[in-house]
Structure formats: C-alpha cells, structure tokens
Amino acid sequence: MKLIHLLALLPFIGILGCISWINKVTPYVFGLPFLLFWIVFWVIATSVIMTILYRLDPANKKGESQ
Amino acid sequence: MNAALWIIFGFLALSLYLGIQARRGKDMNLEQWTVGGRGFGTIFVFLLMAGEIYTTFTFLGGSGWAYSKGGPTFYIIAYGCLAYIMSYWLLPAIWKYAKAHKLMSQSDFFVSKYNSPYLGVLVSLVGVVALVPYLVLQLKGLGIIVSEASYGTISSSAAIWIGVIAVTVYVMISGIHGSAWNAVVKDIMILGVVVFLGLYLPFHYYGGIQPMFEAIEAAKPGFLSLPDSGQSASWFVSTVLLTALGFYMWPHTFGSVYAARNEKVFRKNAIVMPLYQLVLLFVFFVGFAAILQVPGLKGADGDLSLLRLSIKTFDPWFVGVIGAAGLLTAIVPGSMILMTAATLLAKNVYQAFAPAASEQQISRLAKYLVPVVALVALYFTFEGGNAIVALLLMGYSLVTQLFPALFFSLWKRNFVTKQGAAVGILAGVATVAYITISNSTIGTLFPSLPQAVKDLNVGIVALIVNVVLMTVVSLLTGSGAAVGSKKEMVA
Known part of the structure; x- marks a missing residue:
C-alpha cells in the first residue's frame, strides 16, 4: 500500500464526510440539485482518481500474458 | 396482440436463442458452466457485473425511490462508487486466490481459507436464503413490467411463468455463458432506453432538467435533499458504508469474479464502473419527471412510475421496447442467481455431506437443481406474502455479515x-x-440516544455484534484451532 493509494480515500471523505454541509437543494449546478451534483461530481472524480492509480500501479505494467 | 407484445416476445425469443447458442464449442463441465472456464476478458466481466448490478430494481425501484422518497435515492449512486474503489484491491486478491485453488463458488473461498467444509455449508445457506428473495424480486418485477407494457393483455403470472421457463432452459444448457451473452443485449438496450427516457421526459414535460427540479422544489420544498430525521444525513452515511461493504458479498457477484481471465480486468473496471453508475441518474430523472405528471402512486406503487409515465407518453411499440429492456433486466440477474444458488447447494452443501461424489455427479446435480430453485422462487412469488417481504429487507444485511470473515481471511x-x-x-x-x-430501528432499541444516532442504519448493530463475537471466539479458540472439532461448527 503506497502513499498514492491514499488518493482513493478522497471520495469517501467527499461523499460521506461532507454530507452535513452539502445537504441542500440550491444552488442548482448543471441543472442538478446541489446534493445530487455533489455526489455526481465525486463519482466522476473517482473515475479520474482510479485512472491515476491504475497508471501508477506497477502491478498493471505487466502485459496481458496468459 | 399489440405492437408492444410482439416486441417483448421477440426479445424473449432472442434472449433464449442467445442463451442456448452460447454453449457452442464448450465442454460443459462445472468450471465452464459456473465460472466460464475463467476465460472472460474485461468487456465480458464488465457486462456481467453490470448485468448483475443493473437489475429490475434499477429500472423500477430506482425510479420508484426517486418518485416517492426524493433525496435519499441518491445513496444508490454513492454506495456503488465507493464499492468500486474497494474493488480495485478486493477483487484481484479474491481472484488470485480462487484461481490458485480452482474455486467455483463463494463458499469454496471460505472452505479453503478456513479449512472447514462446514463453514462452507453455513455460508451457502446464508447465501441461498438471501438469493431466493432476490430472485423473487426480479420475478415480481418481470411480471409488473410485462403486464403493464402489454397493456394488461398478459397477466403478471403468465409473464412470470414464461420468463422463468426461458431462463431455466438456457441456464441449464449454457450456464454463465448464456448470462454473459444476454448481458450484452441487455446493457445496450437499457443504456439506450434509460438515457433516452431520462432526457426526453424532463424536456417534454418541463422544458429541461433544471426546470423540472425547480418545479418539484416549488411543489415539495426540501424533497430533493435528505430530511432532518428518518432517512437523514446519518442514515445516508451508514447505509452507503454498509451497502458498499455488502456489494461484492452477494454470492452471484462474488462468483462472477472467478470468471475473469486475469486480475487487471478488475482494476480497469474500477475506472469505468463509477461512470457507468451515472446511467442511474437518468433512471432517477424518469422518477422525478413522474412526480407531477402521474401523481398519487402510493407506497409500493411508486415502482410503477416509470411504466405509467411511459404509457401516458409514448406509442405502444416504444412501450414494447421499454418492456423488453425491463424483461432483460430481470432475466440476466435472474439467470446468475439461479446458477449460483444451484452451484452452492450442489457443491457446498451436498458435497460437504457426500465427499465421495465425483465432479461429474456434482456438475449434473447442479444443473438439475436449477429448475428446483426456480420452482421454489415461483412458489414464493405467488404465495410468499409477508414472509418474503421480510426476507427481502434482510437480503443485503444478511450477505454483509460475510464481509468481516472474508476481509480478515485476506490478510x-x-x-x-x-x-x-x-x-x-x-x-x-x-x-x-x-x-x-x-x-x-436503533431509535426503538435505544430511545434515549440523539436523533442522528437513532437514524443510523440498523444493519450496523448486526455487524458490530458479528465482529465482536468473531473476535472473542477467535481469541478463545486461537492457536490450537486448526484441529478444532467439526461438530462445533454445525451447532
């Protein structure tokens, strides 16, 4: 488990840790109620974070042998 | 017969054909039948896992929740996202071990790690007790979809019988290969239908997404956020965490991990799956659009919101396409559940008590158990009543109880x-x-606690009891435990 893996904790903090502050309907962002926008934002951020992890993880450097 | 009916039956026939032809060129031993010979690449594993996750619940329940509960619905997107993050580490570890030990089922994993066939029996029974109601839920959904989309010309029970027979036939013949082929069609269908509905309906009725949400906020202030008590912020956090832990503990999901060709498949999926989750957003939009257009659906009838609004809006042929997509969302997970339950019963229950049985006998028994499990599910679908509702509520919490023992076994x-x-x-x-x-609820068990604690998902209590007793008993039976008597295990 390397330091970079800690990046994966961010969505947990973003989605679960901030809930009391972002539990509201307005302002609308991209047409979505704020709570929904916040969760969707973190879903997309998760995908970006996982891409970074995947690229940096030496375990994925090996070719698709077998 | 109207146009809707023709289209639904056309897709049922296609599904049956795909399911049966999937067998071609394969020698159907148990390993081929239940884990696809461990040869599935990224796309098939992706579709299989997506196939199991996007079920009739997604289709009817996701829109139904949006319609009747509003803001709390968003937990569905959140827990999947966190589960996919964990999958990056969890699934390769499970896969590697399963491949090295030639495991076929979730229970095999526990049997092998803890060196106890009787623990496998216990895990299988928990799995089957959780799976059967889940299958019943799919069948009920199938009945609702087909009877609504056929404008009532096919009764719900007739639809369920027809669907079950089709699934049973292709599962017996092709096993997981049939599910994978159907998952391809299903995902294309559901993606197309849901994205179209989720955009068309808000624009058609409200002139856009934001105007729709503004109209709902005007009619029901605060409906689009979490309430102060009940399904509040603390309910949200605890439920998201619990369901994320239980996510891969469903025996059919766990088992499909084994089907992958290599472990990179899962790491790649961890990138794509969160985005794929966003399909749910469009399902929610449909439910939200229905709030002001088909008002008055109470309680469980909220699940009808998507179909009712579609019938109100579209021509029969397109209702048929929606119905066909709905049908496939029941058939693909249904087939995986049937196959998994049959494998668990044959390999992890029967074989534990009849160790002399040959692999061929187990394989044959698993296939013959498919119609048996299907009939049990049909019985509960038609006669279940309240018992089945209770089991359904328990399903997710039941499989989550397997997480602690699994988690520690990976260390x-x-x-x-x-x-x-x-x-x-x-x-x-x-x-x-x-x-x-x-x-x-925690509120009724401990009435003096503050509201935020009362709203915690009650599944937390079960998980704490589980971990505490697991730890205590493990410390008491530690070190010399390898020779622990088998009788204690069954008790």
Missing part, C-alpha cells in the same frame, strides 16, 4: 478462526433476523 496473518468466523456470521444473521422481524 497474511489472520487471527480469525473457523469457529470465530462461524459464530460471528451466525450471530450477525440472527441479529439481522431479529431486527427485521421485530421491525426495530
């Missing part, structure tokens, strides 16, 4: 003994059963 030095694992799982399951049957 190099695992302090949990087989006795500890068994007692923990049993205690957790018993707590879930008690809580569900007595209809308790």
